[in-house]
Each structure stands twice: as structure tokens, then as C-alpha cells.
Amino acid sequence: MSSKNLETRLRILEVTLQMLEENRGQGVRMADIAKCANVSRQAIYLHFASRAELLNATTKFLDERLDLDRRLAPSRAASSGQDRLALYVEFWGNYIPEIYGVAKALLLVLDSDDAAAAAWQERMAAMRHGCRAAIDMLHSEHRLASEWTPESATDVLCTMLSVANWENFTSVCGWSNQQYVERMKAIAERSLLKNESAP
Template identity: 30%
Template sequence: MSRSIEEPRNARSRRSRAALLRAARELVEEQGMAATTMAAVAARAGVSRRAVYLHFSSRADLISELFGYVNEVEDLEGRFAPVGDAPDAVGALEVFAHRHAEVMSRILAVSRAVEREAGSDPDAARHWETALFWRQETNRALMIRLHDEGVLAPGWTVDTATDMLLALISNGVTETLLLNREWDTTKIGEHMALLLHSTFVARD
């Protein structure tokens, strides 16, 4: 097969795969994980179930790929890159607060849907476990940096501060402020930055 024929086919395959993942995300956000079946994804994308299975061997495979798809579409790595580029730990913590507020406003619907059904849906549980792992790793890196630069507030260890930060940036907190109290992302970021600074940074 010539390269000129192969490349368009590969491009079509990538577009089809992305369309299926987009359909899966929409279903998760609108109806929850339980409703996100292979048949439902096929119907939402306007294709046959067989077409879905050509790209994903199982629902578990589809949900697993959904995590990477959301990360890629929302450019989570790029959005959080300035945290690591901050000149010091205190600055990194402030940047993190703003970036977290921005990102969560974009992925809250899918994140909440997965969290809600993690206890009853094995595919959701695996997805949620992965999400929590990366949140915790990001939190730990911040707290290690505060500790190593000698500015972690007294009374905290890296472990306890990491766990507390996980609680402070939970989906429930974001949902309360963003949806219930109707704060915008700028307001959430500014006040989260104040909270994290007063909680975790040692006073001069």
C-alpha cells in the first residue's frame, strides 16, 4: 500500500477514535458512568457498535483511554507547566492555585461523574484511582519543594501537607464554589492562593 493511501486512512482512524472519545466524555458528563456503554457511545457518535470495538476492545479500554483523551484535549500538562517553572516554592504554590481553578472549571463535570460512581463501577474506579494518584504526586512535589526551601510552615510534614492539599482541592470544594456559590475561576484561584499560602507557608 502506498504512503499516500496509508496516511489518509490513519488520519481518518485518528478522527474516528477522537470522535468516540468525545462522545464518551459527553455521556459521562451528562448521564454518568453507568450510562456510558459501548452501545451508547456508538449511538452518540452516530456509528455502529462494531465501529466502536474496532478502536476499543472493551468498555474498560474505552474508559482507560478517556483519561488520556481529557488530559490531551485540555492540555493539562501544558497548563500546569508554569508551576514547575516558578522561581521558588511559594511562587509555585500560588501558580498552582490559579491553574487548578482554571483546569477544574473545565473538567469538573467528568471528574465528579467518575468520582460518584467509583464505588460501584470498576472502570470508573480505575479511572478515579489514576486521577487521584496524579493529584497526589503533584501535591507531594509542591510540599517537597516547600520543605527543601525551608518554608514549609511548622506543624506540617510533607506527608500531612500533601494529604491536606488533596482535601482542599477536592471536587466537592470546587463544585461548591463554582456551581453553588457561582464564583468565577479568577476568584477561586485568588482565594485558594491566599488559603494555601496562609496554611502551608511559614511566616517570616
């Protein structure tokens, strides 16, 4: 890709990200993005085949900007399943506030915007993958509580870490983000880890 094309692509992503955050996802149309990015609609479609592709690329662009891989490295390098679980909860709990503007924008229009729904589903699939990796490590070490299968434990962990739950605890219940992280780590460990002292 030429430097000019790369510059145009980055400008489109920057504008899309800004518009999603400012407008909470409402009325973010390709024509509006093109106008704000000072490019034609055709130029956008040269870089992104569909609005769904653009929204998905925007979430990945945000991940790159926030250095997602570096921030996931501690949980990926954990030496035990318990550590991986705690580090993943900590990572995600601290990551939500930084992606909340885009997340909220997509969540608000899920029912009426197929492109936003597709972008959100891909984002949640990536989050689920991180949850499953921690659960699988616990399971391989025989530390997963016996009432859970890896699948059901992953279901529970994903639901616990949902953006909606974070929003409720921090906005409605008044928890600080630090309280959210520490309490969710404790809840996850108590709920999902085998009690080693049990007979």
C-alpha cells in the first residue's frame, strides 16, 4: 500500500473512531465519514468493502492504538491458571474504560445496525477467546471447580466481564474502577477455582 493510500486509510479510521465516540454510534454513515475525512465515499469503499468491515477495522485500530498485545502479554505469560485468570480480569477491567466510548456507540445501535452488530460480535469473540484461554489453563491443571465445564465457566466469566456489568457497577453502584477490578478478580476466583481445602 502506498504511503498516500495508507495515510487515507488512517484518516478514515481516525474519523470513524472520533465520530463513533462523539455520536454514540447514532447516524454514523459512510457519507458523513467521507465528508469529515475529506474523501469521497468511493475512496472509503476502496479501503473498506462495507460499513461492517470499516467498523470492525476501527475497533482493531483502537486496539492497536491502545497497544493491546503488550497489555495482554502478562496474562498470556502467566505460569498458572489462577494467575492467568486474575491477570486477564485485571487487563479487561482496566481496558473497558478506554474502549467504552466505542463500545457504547456500538451497543446503542446493535438492534438496528447490522454492521455495528457484526463489529461488536467480533470484539466479543476476541474477549471470549481470552476468557477461554484462562479457563482452559485452569482445567488443564485440574483447578477448575467441578461444577463447571470449560464451556460453562467461559460463559460465566464472559458475562461477569461484560461491558454492561462494568457500566452498572461503576456508574450505578458507584464502584471505582480499581474496586471493580479487585472485586471481579475475587468473585471469579471464588466462583471458578476448585477449593483446594475441600476433602
